[in-house]
Amino acid sequence: MDTAYPNPANGEGSATHRVYGRLRQMxxxxxxxxGEKLKIDGLRKRLETGASPIREALSLLTSDHLVERLDQRGFRTAEVSATNFEEILLLRCTLEDLALRESIANATDDWEEAVVLAHHRMQRTAASEPKAFEDMHKAFHMSLLANASYPILLKFCSQLYDLNIRYRYLAGNALNYQRRDVSEEHAGILQAAVAxxxxxxxxxxxxxxxxxGAFLAGLMGNGGLPRGKKASA
Amino acid sequence: MDTAYPNPANGEGSATHRVYGRLRQMxxxxxxxxGEKLKIDGLRKRLETGASPIREALSLLTSDHLVERLDQRGFRTAEVSATNFEEILLLRCTLEDLALRESIANATDDWEEAVVLAHHRMQRTAASEPKAFEDMHKAFHMSLLANASYPILLKFCSQLYDLNIRYRYLAGNALNYQRRDVSEEHAGILQAAVAxxxxxxxxxxxxxxxxxGAFLAGLMGNGGLPRGKKASA
DNA sequence: TGCTGCAGAAAAATCGATTATTCATGGACG
DNA sequence: CGTCCATGAATAATCGATTTTTCTGCAGCA
Known part of the structure; x- marks a missing residue:
C-alpha cells in the first residue's frame, strides 16, 4: 500500500528534498x-550539504509561509502571532469545509477504506511515538479530504495543516490537550464521513x-506566545 | 506613491527575483x-545568469503551481486542463469572496482611495499597452482585497489570479472578450466596494x-485547449 | 554628546566546474 | 522479431570558490 517513491527521509531522492523535509520538520x-535567523553556512554544516539545496529548500519553505526571505539579507523562520494563528484557523475552516464536502460527494469504497485505515493507524500509534503520531494524525486528516479532486485545494490544506500544527508544538506539544476528547472527536468525524x-x-x-483553536488562542491571548521569541527584551 | 523597494524589472534586487518575475511572466x-520542458542550461543562456538563481526561481514557481518539478528529471511548466481551470475558478470565488468581505468590513478612506486610484489607472491604460493593462488589472483586483488583514489569503488570491490569467492568455489574449461588458462590470464592482x-x-x-470563466470553459470544452500542447498528436 | 561615514568582518548571492542521474541508441540474445 | 542490456550523450543536481552586499564598530566631526 505504501508508495514506491523515493523516501526523502532516507538517503533517497534529491538533497533538496531531504533538506526541505528536514527543515520543515525543524x-x-x-x-x-x-523569527530565528537561518544562516546558510550554519545549515550547510548542520545538514552536511552544499548551499544550493539549502537555498532551494528555503525557497520552497518561503512559499509555505514557514520561512521569510529578506532579499539580499537571507532567510529567517516565519514569525508567529495571534493574528497569524487566527488567519490560519479561518482559512482551514473555509478550505477544509470545501474539500471535505467535495471528498464526500465523490465518495467511493476505496476512499472510505483508506480513511478507516488512516484512522486506525493513528489510533494504534496514539500513545507511543509522538512524532509518528503526528504523521498519522496528518495522514488521517488529509485522507478525509483526499477524495476531492482539487489538487491545489489539497495543497493549501496541507500547508495550513503544517502551519497550524506548528502552533501546537509552540504551545508545548506536551499539552495532551484533553486528548480523550480529541480521540472521540476523531471517531465522530470518521463515522460521519463513512456515513x-x-x-x-x-x-x-x-x-x-x-x-x-480556541484553546490555543486562549493560551496566546494571555502571556503572549509561549515559547519562541529569543530572549531579547 | 510607488514603493521604494528594489524593482526586479530593472537591474535591481537579486538575480533570483529578476528571474522569478521574468519566468512567471513568460x-x-x-x-x-x-508542459514545456524547462532546461536549466537553456534558461541559463536565455536569461544570462547562473544555475542557482534559475533553480531557486523554479522552486518558487513550483509552489505557485506554474511549474512542475520531476525529482531528478528537471522542471517543466504546469500542464493546463479544463478541470484545473475549474478548480482555479472555484477557489477564486471562495477565497476572493472571503477576502473582499473582510476588506470591506475593514474599510477606511485610504483603502477606498487606493481602490479608486487603481481603477482609474486601469481605465486609463485600457486601450494602449496590453501588458501594462494586465498589470493594472491585477492591481485593481488586488486593491479590492488589500484591506483584508489576511496576508496568507491575499497571497492565495494573487497566485490564483495568475493561474487564471494564464488561461486568458492561452485562449488568445486577443479575445477582447466583450470588453465593453467587462469595463462596466469593473465599474460596478468599484461602485459597490466604495459604497x-x-x-x-x-x-x-x-x-x-x-x-x-464560463466563456473560457466554453472555449476549452470545444476543441480542447486552444494553444499549448506541443504538436504531438 | 550625537550624528556621519568609513574600514573590516560576516554573510548572502552567484558563478563555473564537477558529479550523478536519466535518457537515447544500437547491438546481442532469446 | 522483439526484448533486454550496455554504452555514450545529455541533462540535472550538487559542490566549492568567488563576488556582492550587508552589518558592525569605531573614529572624526559638528
Whole structure:
C-alpha cells in the first residue's frame, strides 16, 4: 500500500528534498524558533550539504509561509502571532469545509477504506511515538479530504495543516490537550464521513478545529506566545 | 506613491527575483507553453545568469503551481486542463469572496482611495499597452482585497489570479472578450466596494469571474485547449 | 554628546566546474 | 522479431570558490 517513491527521509531522492523535509520538520516542531535567523553556512554544516539545496529548500519553505526571505539579507523562520494563528484557523475552516464536502460527494469504497485505515493507524500509534503520531494524525486528516479532486485545494490544506500544527508544538506539544476528547472527536468525524453525511462531518471537523483553536488562542491571548521569541527584551 | 523597494524589472534586487518575475511572466503569457520542458542550461543562456538563481526561481514557481518539478528529471511548466481551470475558478470565488468581505468590513478612506486610484489607472491604460493593462488589472483586483488583514489569503488570491490569467492568455489574449461588458462590470464592482456594500460587491465580483470563466470553459470544452500542447498528436 | 561615514568582518548571492542521474541508441540474445 | 542490456550523450543536481552586499564598530566631526 505504501508508495514506491523515493523516501526523502532516507538517503533517497534529491538533497533538496531531504533538506526541505528536514527543515520543515525543524521549523514546525519549534526546533528552529520563530523569527530565528537561518544562516546558510550554519545549515550547510548542520545538514552536511552544499548551499544550493539549502537555498532551494528555503525557497520552497518561503512559499509555505514557514520561512521569510529578506532579499539580499537571507532567510529567517516565519514569525508567529495571534493574528497569524487566527488567519490560519479561518482559512482551514473555509478550505477544509470545501474539500471535505467535495471528498464526500465523490465518495467511493476505496476512499472510505483508506480513511478507516488512516484512522486506525493513528489510533494504534496514539500513545507511543509522538512524532509518528503526528504523521498519522496528518495522514488521517488529509485522507478525509483526499477524495476531492482539487489538487491545489489539497495543497493549501496541507500547508495550513503544517502551519497550524506548528502552533501546537509552540504551545508545548506536551499539552495532551484533553486528548480523550480529541480521540472521540476523531471517531465522530470518521463515522460521519463513512456515513457520507457531509453536513455532519463538516460540522464535526470544523468544531474539532475551533475547539483546539480556541484553546490555543486562549493560551496566546494571555502571556503572549509561549515559547519562541529569543530572549531579547 | 510607488514603493521604494528594489524593482526586479530593472537591474535591481537579486538575480533570483529578476528571474522569478521574468519566468512567471513568460509562463503566464504562454511564452513558455504548458508542459514545456524547462532546461536549466537553456534558461541559463536565455536569461544570462547562473544555475542557482534559475533553480531557486523554479522552486518558487513550483509552489505557485506554474511549474512542475520531476525529482531528478528537471522542471517543466504546469500542464493546463479544463478541470484545473475549474478548480482555479472555484477557489477564486471562495477565497476572493472571503477576502473582499473582510476588506470591506475593514474599510477606511485610504483603502477606498487606493481602490479608486487603481481603477482609474486601469481605465486609463485600457486601450494602449496590453501588458501594462494586465498589470493594472491585477492591481485593481488586488486593491479590492488589500484591506483584508489576511496576508496568507491575499497571497492565495494573487497566485490564483495568475493561474487564471494564464488561461486568458492561452485562449488568445486577443479575445477582447466583450470588453465593453467587462469595463462596466469593473465599474460596478468599484461602485459597490466604495459604497461598502459587501453583498453587492461580492456578488458582482464573483459574477465577473463566473462570466469570464464560463466563456473560457466554453472555449476549452470545444476543441480542447486552444494553444499549448506541443504538436504531438 | 550625537550624528556621519568609513574600514573590516560576516554573510548572502552567484558563478563555473564537477558529479550523478536519466535518457537515447544500437547491438546481442532469446 | 522483439526484448533486454550496455554504452555514450545529455541533462540535472550538487559542490566549492568567488563576488556582492550587508552589518558592525569605531573614529572624526559638528
Amino acid at each position: 521549523i514546525v516542531t519549534g526546533d528552529l524558533e520563530p 457520507r453525511d457531509a453536513d455532519l462531518a463538516s460540522d464535526r471537523l470544523l468544531n474539532h478545529y475551533k475547539m483546539t | 509562463i503566464v503569457t504562454g511564452d513558455l507553453e504548458p 461598502r456594500d459587501a453583498d453587492l460587491a461580492s456578488d458582482r465580483l464573483l459574477n465577473h469571474y463566473k462570466m469570464t
